[in-house]
Structures are given as structure tokens and as C-alpha cells.
């Protein structure tokens with residue numbers, strides 16, 4: 001069987017090798033992998049900037065979907081597991097989470113990281129039913145899943161994007177309103193968006209400072225990503241006069257505090273939400289495993305979501 005191994009982190013295009021390997025592990029279940037995404041965090045692993053890494057010589061890939069070799073009737077996913085970019089995975093049975101195989105493959109392959117992140121943000125930071133939330137990088141998968149959760153929980157979700165051509169698509173995905181993420185549109189968005197319980201920052205830099213201005217007194221500013229690679233901008237005035245609070249979430253760390261039963265319960269809740277309000281994936285392209293070099297280039301360019309097909 002073949003897998004993608006981390007060599008020396010640095011330039012992501014030169015930090016891996018694809019090779020054959022053989023693994024034997026008694027009392028482990030055998031999973032034949034079907035599909036895995038290339039997530040922003042995987043690129044950070046290749047660069048050596050992500051805190052959870054398989055290390056040089058380890059298999060990369062922080063999520064994916066497969067079927068059990070002995071019981072191929074449903075899909076299995078592996079939340080919080082490094083090593084999904086492999087044709088076959090051997091793990092203890094208590095590591096796997098079950099999802100129905102009626103879910104489209106790309107959605108199933110990206111079920112463990114972004115959906116669990118979106119749901120955890122809403123629950124952990126106690127966004128009330130009918131609450132108000134705003135998010136930048138609103139075309140991200142995390143934000144799109146949040147749009148489905150928002151529909152299920154009657155939450156108003158406002159999004160900021162760098163490309164206005166996405167407005168119609170994102171309104172269809174469930175956003176209440178979409179604005180350009182720029183200084184010029186800030187005034188208009190502040191006049192339309194009610195004061196927010198929570199803002200979600202995935203971009204950093206000026207965008208993180210702008211979105212904070214939408215918060216109500218004691219509102220929560222939550223950072224999960226830094227797509228612009230620029231530092232967070234925090235506001236003295238908002239901290240003092242509105243007593244807003246700044247938070248961060250790393251889903252990998254949080255999942256370590258959760259039992260497998262609790263993770264399965266959350267996944268079941270997401271499946272229920274998906275059935276009623278299916279999230280629409282961002283523009284995506286699927287590449288055969290053998291075309292990994294091309295797939296990685298596409299993922300680094302960041303214009304499309306990229307999936308690897310192992311079949």
C-alpha cells in the first residue's frame with residue numbers, strides 16, 4: 001500500500017514523498033481509505049508550522065473517509081488522526097467514528113475537522129438560539145457549515161468575503177447577509193448587521209480588527225485561523241469600553257478532551273443538521289492519489305478545495 005510521508009518540513013512542494021509501506025497491527029481494524037481533503041492545516045504541516053505533526057517519516061493527512069475492510073456497509077472517519085493520506089489505515093477500533101454512506105463522498109471526507117469546528121464554536125461559546133454571528137473568509141468550509149448550523153438554530157449569520165461574486169452562492173448556502181471584507185464597506189455593514197454575540201476570525205490582520213467592531217458589549221471575538229498570515233489586530237477601546245473578550249480555538253486540542261462517545265454524539269448531531277440543511281462545499285476539485293503533486297499545487301494556490309481520491 002502507498003502513503004504520503006513527511007520528509008523535511010519547509011517548502012511544502014518538496015517536503016513529502018510517496019512510497020510503499022507495509023503495516024501489521026493485531027487487534028486493529030483495517031480501513032480502506034476512499035477520499036481525503038488537503039486542508040490549510042496539512043499545508044502548515046508540510047511547512048513545519050503546525051503544532052500537531054506526524055514528524056519527519058510520518059504519514060500526513062488530518063482527515064478523510066474510508067470503509068472498514070471487514071464491514072464495508074457504512075463510512076468511517078477518524079477525527080483528530082494524523083496519517084489519513086494513505087491507501088489503508090490500521091487503527092484500534094475505538095478510534096473510529098461512523099457516518100452513513102448516503103452522505104456525498106467529498107462531504108464525508110471533510111466531516112471531522114471543519115464541521116466539528118463550526119459546531120464546537122457555536123456550542124462552546126454559547127451562541128444562543130436566535131443569536132447573531134459574523135464571520136470573515138465566509139466562503140471557507142467552516143463558514144459554510146456554520147451557515148447550515150445557523151439555519152438549524154435560527155441564528156443570523158453574516159459573512160465577509162474578499163470576492164463579491166460569491167454573494168448569491170453564500171446567501172443560498174444560508175448566510176443572512178454577505179459584505180465585502182474592506183474598510184469601505186465597514187460603515188454599510190455596521191448599519192445593517194445587528195450587534196453580534198460572536199464574531200469568528202479566520203483571516204487575521206485588518207479583517208480581524210474590522211470584524212471586532214460588530215460586537216455587542218461583552219461579545220466574543222474567536223480566532224481559528226490566519227489566512228492572510230498577518231497578526232491579529234485587537235482594540236484597546238473595545239476591550240475597555242465594550243469589555244469584549246478575545247478567544248481562540250484549536251479543534252485538535254479540544255477533541256483530546258472529549259470521549260469517543262461524545263465525539264460520535266456531536267457527529268450524529270451534524271449528520272442530522274446535514275440531512276435537513278446540507279452544506280454546500282466551496283468550489284472543489286478531486287484528484288487521483290497518483291496526481292498528488294498537481295493536487296498539492298492547486299491546494300497551495302488556495303482557489304479551490306482539493307480532494308484526493310484513493311480508489
Ligand SMILES: NC(=O)c1ccc[n+]([C@@H]2O[C@H](COP(=O)([O-])OP(=O)(O)OC[C@H]3O[C@@H](n4cnc5c(N)ncnc54)[C@H](OP(=O)(O)O)[C@@H]3O)[C@@H](O)[C@H]2O)c1
Nearest residue numbers: 040117137139140141142202224225226227228249250251
Ligand atoms: N483552529 C482550528 O481548530 C481550525 C479548524 C478548522 C479550520 N481552521 C482554519 O479555518 C480557516 C478555514 O479553513 P477551511 O478548511 O474552512 O478553509 P477553506 O475551505 O480552504 O477556505 C479558505 C478560505 O480562506 C480565504 N482566504 C484564503 N487566503 C486568504 C487571504 N489571504 N485573505 C483573506 N481570505 C483568504 C479563502 O477565500 P476565497 O474564497 O476568496 O478564496 C477561503 O474562503 C483556515 O485558516 C483553517 O486553518 C482552524
